[in-house]
Amino acid sequence: MKSVSFDSTNATCGAIFVALGVFFAYQSFNLDLGTTFRMGPGYFPLVLAIILTLLGTIIVIQSARVEGEPIGPIAWRGLLFILPAPIFFGLTVRGLGFVVALFFAALIASFASQKMRPPMAVALSFGITVFSVAVFSYGLGLPFERFGPWVRF
Secondary structure, eight states: OOOOOOOHHHHHHHHHHHHHHHHHHHHHTTSOOBOSSSBOTTHHHHHHHHHHHHHHHHHHHHHTTOOOOOOOOOOHHHHHHHTHHHHHHHHHHHHHOHHHHHHHHHHHHHTTSTTOOHHHHHHHHHHHHHHHIIIIIIISOOOOOSSOGGGOO
């Protein structure tokens, strides 16, 4: 009789996907689902939650067949720089404006890599900001303030 071995990394990730998918599916039932042709606000989140649950289930099933690497150490540097970046952006975009908030959010996130040096981080943040303003402001014509009330010139 063969013993079943689980790849703990894939099993853990798959279980997290399944748990998140079930949670969001449950939450989407609090919204109006509508029909396929007249979708309500809960329809699309429910479809995405079902897809996430199915993908998680597939990952868990595959983890029983493949022996993988153990879970490595937690990348604390990445967590400490990447997670605060969108939070900073969300809290400051109305006051600083899109350009300044995006520049600093990209600058914060760029230091998640140990290889990133300050001149390259500034250049990368500048490039991301210019590209984003060109696409979202000029290309798509989205109505947002480029510079907010905290940085009026």
